[in-house]
Amino acid sequence: MAENKKMTLNNLPEEELFFGHKACPGCGGSLTLRLVMKVLGPNTFVVVPANCMSAVSFYYPAMNFGCNALASAFPCTAATMSGIEAAARAKKLEDYTVVGFAGDGGTADIGLQALSGAIDRNDRIIYICYDNEAYMNTGVQESGLTPFGAKTTTSPAGKVQHGKLTHKKNLFDIITAHGIPYAATASVGYPQDLINKVAKAKACQGTSFLHIMAPCPTGWSVPIDSTVSVAKEAVECGLWYLAEYENGEYKLNKDPKEFTPVGDYIRKQGRFKHLNEDEIREIERQRDATWVRIHEKW
Amino acid sequence: MNRPSTVRYQYPKALSEIPLPIAQAGVLIDINSGFRTSRPVFDHEKCVGCMSCYAVCPEGTIYRGESGLQVDYDFCKGCGICAKECRFKAISMVPEEGENE
Numbered sequence: 564m565a566e567n568k569k570m571t572l573n574n575l576p577e578e579e580l581f582f583g584h585k586a587c588p589g590c591g592g593s594l595t596l597r598l599v600m601k602v603l604g605p606n607t608f609v610v611v612p613a614n615c616m617s618a619v620s621f622y623y624p625a626m627n628f629g630c631n632a633l634a635s636a637f638p639c640t641a642a643t644m645s646g647i648e649a650a651a652r653a654k655k656l657e658d659y660t661v662v663g664f665a666g667d668g669g670t671a672d673i674g675l676q677a678l679s680g681a682i683d684r685n686d687r688i689i690y691i692c693y694d695n696e697a698y699m700n701t702g703v704q705e706s707g708l709t710p711f712g713a714k715t716t717t718s719p720a721g722k723v724q725h726g727k728l729t730h731k732k733n734l735f736d737i738i739t740a741h742g743i744p745y746a747a748t749a750s751v752g753y754p755q756d757l758i759n760k761v762a763k764a765k766a767c768q769g770t771s772f773l774h775i776m777a778p779c780p781t782g783w784s785v786p787i788d789s790t791v792s793v794a795k796e797a798v799e800c801g802l803w804y805l806a807e808y809e810n811g812e813y814k815l816n817k818d819p820k821e822f823t824p825v826g827d828y829i830r831k832q833g834r835f836k837h838l839n840e841d842e843i844r845e846i847e848r849q850r851d852a853t854w855v856r857i858h859e860k861w
Numbered sequence: 862m863n864r865p866s867t868v869r870y871q872y873p874k875a876l877s878e879i880p881l882p883i884a885q886a887g888v889l890i891d892i893n894s895g896f897r898t899s900r901p902v903f904d905h906e907k908c909v910g911c912m913s914c915y916a917v918c919p920e921g922t923i924y925r926g927e928s929g930l931q932v933d934y935d936f937c938k939g940c941g942i943c944a945k946e947c948r949f950k951a952i953s954m955v956p957e958e959g960e961n962e
Binding site: 626628780 | 863864865867870880885886887888889890891892893896897911912913915916917918919920921924925936938939940941942944945946
């Protein structure tokens with residue numbers, strides 16, 4: 564079967580399973596969903612909690628998923644997936660995948676307890692967090708995964724406060740601390756790497772978790788054609804990393820010898836426009852501390 | 862490529878015609894045109910078919926046609942990611958003029 568062959572950009576299945584949605588032009592989240600659904604195929608049960616992707620694809624009577632899909636409540640993505648997986652097992656279904664697409668707020672803030680429970684039970688589900696670094700669906704509010712200094716409507720940039728005051732939560736370490744069978748971080752800037760990781764998660768017999776960087780041109784204030792290039796730059800300047808955690812072992816998929824300057828990445832985005840040199844140095848310091856920890860621990 | 866087709870939605874005239882609240886998979890009731898300010902146009906002489914535009918299109922509108930890669934203009938929103946990511950500069954963004962067909 565085709566599953567045994569390695570999927571590349573040239574032999575991706577031609578069937579579009581996420582098509583005709585009403586997302587903004589250049590949406591990183593919809594690109595994530597489209598690529599993931601291509602790898603997982605039509606025998607998939609999709610759970611989407613409250614986020615942009617459920618708002619743009621479940622507008623009655625249209626349905627943009629080419630497979631079974633369900634809109635769940637915000638905090639219970641993983642719990643809903645566990646239920647679907649239990650039902651599929653009870654019905655003795657074979658060759659199926661249960662996948663959930665939650666945003667960064669739906670994973671790191673609101674859905675964390677259900678996700679933690681699902682990893683504890685080790686249900687055979689794939690949890691995908693597409694990270695656009697704020698609650699974009701409701702109009703750009705700060706979430707736990709919003710980076711330091713980013714301007715959102717709840718962390719405004721004014722005379723006293725310069726965007727978000729705290730750093731981005733380390734979600735990957737929270738997940739790997741559970742001893743999950745498979746976890747990885749990916750980025751829409753590297754589609755081949757993303758496809759490989761989804762294929763691995765599909766083959767995994769326990770819970771798997773993917774944290775995918777998916778820039779949002781609307782919320783980040785970048786041009787709509789630079790979704791993919793800005794995702795690449797985030798990896799090149801060291802503010803995002805491509806890593807895997809499998810069988811208790813960490814693996815770094817891309818280990819840049821030298822980082823491009825953080826300032827170049829920051830200055831392109833409207834959400835960081837107000838930052839001064841000191842704050843950019845603070846972001847750089849945090850980045851270096853993260854990479855020292857990565858090199859020591861992994 | 863293998864994209865779902867659009868089925869025009871007829872507004873129900875009687876109660877019995879209202880569709881079930883459970884939507885069928887892959888049902889599209891209208892096209893997306895109207896979003897776009899410029900459209901991607903392929904230069905088939907420069908295109909080598911590396912499919913990198915296909916992999917980065919958030920809409921999935923690029924498909925293999927009879928004469929190389931084609932764009933489904935009914936659903937393309939004109940974001941221009943394909944043109945920016947093409948290493949061979951085979952895609953150019955042409956401004957839209959007037960109404961979409």
